[in-house]
Amino acid sequence: MNIRSHVEEINSLLKIPVGNLTYLLMQGTVLIIFMYTMEVHSQSSRSAIGLLKKSKATVSKKIAAGKEKSGSFLQSLGNGGFFTFKLIKEVLKFRIPWAEFSRQCFLVGNKSLYLVMATGFIMGMVLTIQSRPIMVEFGAESWLPGMVGISLIREMGPVITALIFAGKVGSGIGAELGSMKVTEQIDAMEVSAADPFNFLVVSRVLACTLMVPLLVVFADVIGIAGSYLGANIKGDVNLILFVSRALEPVHFSDLFPALAKSFLFGAAIGTISCYKGYYAEAGTESVGRAANSAVVVSSLMIFIIDALAVQLTDLILSR
């Protein structure tokens, strides 16, 4: 059975219209992960509930000791779930290490700002240059700024920024915490009752959650500037006219979901990167592995969240 028929079947059940090819591919990604999970489940002699129970019993010990044994896919999923649960509990209790949080905000925001701005600029410019001929062919050149504005704000800005952030900051967090784990620095904090989870994880995850939406706003603004430059390479467009045309079709219903999913992207990148680093195994090799898997899993999670957010937005807006 092919992926498309699976997706169409699921969509018909959910009564959601199949979107364009990009959404279809994203849905396919979700489905592949779902099928992989089911495959792992069917191969395992133990039930998912059994694994989760086992995971629950061991996770508090593991969190206290900062250890994670490599287990099955579902077991690590369970451990990740409990890690996230502990994180949410800390945030809800408002136990936030403010000084470290503000330091991390500066570090992660500053570290990615120039890269995100450069990417945003190029993204806007390339999108304009590539779309222009076809828009001219259909006599819709005047719609070009609006199309670029909508594409950047709704989809490309958040997703590309999050991917850049995952590559730059996610790998850094994974490697930093992984190396702290390997060199017993996390154990040293643990043993002096300094609560490393709160100090290292809560501060970094919250910093990522706050910084990604801010960087997305920067990328959008710079992207429109890049688009203006792209439009002026083969034409002559007034800046004020271009910006007003670019923002004209953008409504609150475009802006809000984009920012909301940016928060989720940031939270996911922070949580996954911290989890991978915090539970790195002994040995220097595991530091590289933690950094690598922080980027890979974060990037995958960005697409999954994006696919779900798009479906949810469509569902809400179509009512």
Next chain:
Amino acid sequence: MEENTLQDVVSASSISKSFGEQEVLKGISFSLRKNENLVVLGKSGSGKSVLIKCLVRLMTPDSGIIKVFGEEITKLRLEDLNTLRKRIGFLFQSAALYDSMSVRQNLEFPLRRVKKIKDRNIINEKVEEVLTNVNLIEAIDKMPSQLSGGMKKRIGLARTLIMDPEIILYDEPTTGLDPLTSIEICELINDVQEKYKSASIIITHDLNVVRITSTRLMIIREGKVYAEGNYQELINSRDEWVHSFLN
């Protein structure tokens, strides 16, 4: 008074710990008294480090009872465990200095985060005091990457001392150091013990450490306590393995 000094601050009975099929500790029992330096000796991989990690619950033993200051450490809630941990210092083999922080920040960290001290003057005074005690006041603004192995160990010890611990656990304090620095660290351990009136467990296979610092010795072999006594008793032991190990 005599009864007080002989009081057990740590008592462990029948501690066992396995990693998969490999049984590292096989029912070890021992105690640590106030003001004494207990040196734990043994071959590499004999479970010495695992033993002291169990004492602060960095690892949990599979079976057995560990009491620290009369409290069973495996049964404590996290809050109570942390209260107890504040009374214990741990010097890691690698010193485990926070490499993104300067020496000053490394020492300030437990004061600010654990003791919740906010007063800048008190913090400065305390930092300078412990650095003077380990003879490294000049390194206050250096980063860990700028320090030698011996200096890192001293700063690690200073970070431990800043919490005024009643028990200090040393995990191979002289590993990787030259003989002279190694002797300096041993003398520092004795000075600290005298000044802070702390009890210590020192994990090592360096005979200098044994000779200079030990009040009592415990030799671990194949996960069990093989021999116990003071340095003179064990160096004159008739047991061939103990004799060859100490000589």
